[in-house]
Amino acid sequence: MARNDFILIVDDDPEIRDLLQLFLVRHGYRVKAVPDGSFLESALEPPNLPPDLIILDLMLPGGDGLSWCQWLRKRSRIPVLMLTARGAETDRIAGLETGADDYLAKPFHPEELLARIRSVLRRTRSFPDRLDSESIREFRFGDWRLLTGSRELIDPQNVRIALSGAEYRLLRIFLERPQTVIQREVLTEMLWSRSPQPTDRSVDIQVSRLRHRLHDDGREPSLIRTVRGEGYLFALAAQPAR
Amino acid sequence: MARNDFILIVDDDPEIRDLLQLFLVRHGYRVKAVPDGSFLESALEPPNLPPDLIILDLMLPGGDGLSWCQWLRKRSRIPVLMLTARGAETDRIAGLETGADDYLAKPFHPEELLARIRSVLRRTRSFPDRLDSESIREFRFGDWRLLTGSRELIDPQNVRIALSGAEYRLLRIFLERPQTVIQREVLTEMLWSRSPQPTDRSVDIQVSRLRHRLHDDGREPSLIRTVRGEGYLFALAAQPAR
DNA sequence: TGTCAGCGTTACAATTCGTTACAGAATGCG
DNA sequence: CGCATTCTGTAACGAATTGTAACGCTGACA
Numbered sequence: 010m011a012r013n014d015f016i017l018i019v020d021d022d023p024e025i026r027d028l029l030q031l032f033l034v035r036h037g038y039r040v041k042a043v044p045d046g047s048f049l050e051s052a053l054e055p056p057n058l059p060p061d062l063i064i065l066d067l068m069l070p071g072g073d074g075l076s077w078c079q080w081l082r083k084r085s086r087i088p089v090l091m092l093t094a095r096g097a098e099t100d101r102i103a104g105l106e107t108g109a110d111d112y113l114a115k116p117f118h119p120e121e122l123l124a125r126i127r128s129v130l131r132r133t134r135s136f137p138d139r140l141d142s143e144s145i146r147e148f149r150f151g152d153w154r155l156l157t158g159s160r161e162l163i164d165p166q167n168v169r170i171a172l173s174g175a176e177y178r179l180l181r182i183f184l185e186r187p188q189t190v191i192q193r194e195v196l197t198e199m200l201w202s203r204s205p206q207p208t209d210r211s212v213d214i215q216v217s218r219l220r221h222r223l224h225d226d227g228r229e230p231s232l233i234r235t236v237r238g239e240g241y242l243f244a245l246a247a248q249p250a251r
Numbered sequence: 252m253a254r255n256d257f258i259l260i261v262d263d264d265p266e267i268r269d270l271l272q273l274f275l276v277r278h279g280y281r282v283k284a285v286p287d288g289s290f291l292e293s294a295l296e297p298p299n300l301p302p303d304l305i306i307l308d309l310m311l312p313g314g315d316g317l318s319w320c321q322w323l324r325k326r327s328r329i330p331v332l333m334l335t336a337r338g339a340e341t342d343r344i345a346g347l348e349t350g351a352d353d354y355l356a357k358p359f360h361p362e363e364l365l366a367r368i369r370s371v372l373r374r375t376r377s378f379p380d381r382l383d384s385e386s387i388r389e390f391r392f393g394d395w396r397l398l399t400g401s402r403e404l405i406d407p408q409n410v411r412i413a414l415s416g417a418e419y420r421l422l423r424i425f426l427e428r429p430q431t432v433i434q435r436e437v438l439t440e441m442l443w444s445r446s447p448q449p450t451d452r453s454v455d456i457q458v459s460r461l462r463h464r465l466h467d468d469g470r471e472p473s474l475i476r477t478v479r480g481e482g483y484l485f486a487l488a489a490q491p492a493r
Numbered sequence: 494t495g496t497c498a499g500c501g502t503t504a505c506a507a508t509t510c511g512t513t514a515c516a517g518a519a520t521g522c523g
Numbered sequence: 524c525g526c527a528t529t530c531t532g533t534a535a536c537g538a539a540t541t542g543t544a545a546c547g548c549t550g551a552c553a
Contacts, residue, residue: 102366110374111353131440132352132374158430159486160476171471173540174479210500211542217501218541227501228548237499237550415530452510453532459511460531469511470538479509479540
């Protein structure tokens with residue numbers, strides 16, 4: 010497991026929810042467990058971070074699992090692992106036909122669930138999907154350009170500037186949300202897939218390092234402005250190009 | 252079912268073989284059924300047409316199913332649906348870990364098998380470029396060319412450069428996924444069909460060796476960029492030619 | 494105006510990665 | 524079959540990036 014993959018569990022059975030959450034957290038995943046599908050709608054919208062995998066019980070109240078899977082498939086490529094009742098073959102068939110990536114019949118052995126999660130995530134990772142934002146070739150802001158394919162920054166004098174991994178990701182976040190305050194907690198989640206501790210200064214450091222790359226001065230910033238008590242704001246407009 | 256997909260069944264039980272063949276032919280598939288894996292070696296070589304899906308019994312004589320699956324995964328992207336014994340959870344987990352695309356426990360309902368076949372093929376079809384990649388004659392990137400038939404690299408001065416097996420496979424992975432970060436774990440999986448140990452440096456070594464072939468400098472790379480903590484990125488666009 | 498929380502920066506330690514050398518395995522050739 | 528060459532994995536050293544700690548500055552509030 011490369012990073013803290015974020016797994017969303019949708020199951021109306023609180024016992025299953027708690028057991029799964031405990032088990033998966035112990036194996037290093039970030040987990041959110043909800044009793045029904047209504048959370049799914051907001052889960053796919055900014056500023057929420059989309060899950061890496063959704064575990065969806067087919068027998069939600071009102072038989073909703075299947076329709077939520079259909080709903081998901083129309084909007085997202087997030088892999089879905091569906092939980093079914095033992096022996097419910099027609100359910101499994103219907104789930105597979107609606108686009109679930111895998112299924113597992115309750116009751117199941119936790120180790121098998123883990124292997125299936127890994128298998129689905131591995132498959133998804135072998136063929137990274139080009140979401141809309143991934144097909145953006147370049148961002149322009151002021152006289153700067155960020156080439157997304159090669160992860161290179163071009164300064165106003167056409168000099169190539171190498172960015173580190175974290176610097177690139179942070180700049181990318183800003184360019185995708187220009188002229189919008191992004192809260193420090195959200196930046197921490199997006200950069201490091203973890204919630205910040207109260208005294209966490211990691212974001213400040215990375216902002217400082219990115220400012221240095223962009224020849225911006227933190228005391229009198231032109232590009233990256235601090236909103237005290239909230240977060241940071243990228244001041245320029247950014248134009249994506251394909 | 253869009254086309255006459257060709258399915259290869261490998262099962263030592265003649266009754267299962269005959270039943271599956273009859274059932275799948277009736278649903279429009281082209282089917283070949285064999286009792287053991289020795290047919291697999293010639294199945295992947297010209298002039299034989301590679302199957303679209305392989306149904307592989309895990310309990311072949313001598314417990315061969317698993318090793319055949321491993322063998323396949325090193326050589327081919329052909330999806331594998333593995334048949335296991337009911338209740339054999341450790342078998343299923345092992346199958347998934349060796350790269351099987353799905354499994355089904357005997358005895359099974361034929362309709363479920365059909366749904367799984369469709370699901371696996373649908374998934375595979377989501378990435379048609381990947382399947383067609385075997386017919387690509389050449390990749391061009393910058394002023395370089397990679398000839399896939401002879402596995403030769405041609406540099407910008409038209410000099411032929413020989414690549415080792417691992418170097419070729421690594422470069423091939425990059426050319427099939429240009430301008431996309433490929434995680435270190437995924438590279439290890441794809442190159443060696445195993446999960447990396449925490450201190451595994453094999454990928455780094457092979458990347459370093461490939462950089463050397465491409466006259467790229469790991470400290471100031473032009474072609475293969477490191478994304479620290481994640482993986483590697485091939486920075487140039489790549490054009491396949493047939 | 495004074496205080497203090499929040500933030501910018503810098504230095505240093507820890508971690509990750511690039512490269513090289515060497516040994517063993519694999520392959521090719523006479 | 525023996526030998527030479529190539530390939531690959533392991534270990535080790537050094538460079539670059541990132542995380543942590545600390546100091547000083549700034550802004551908000553009483």
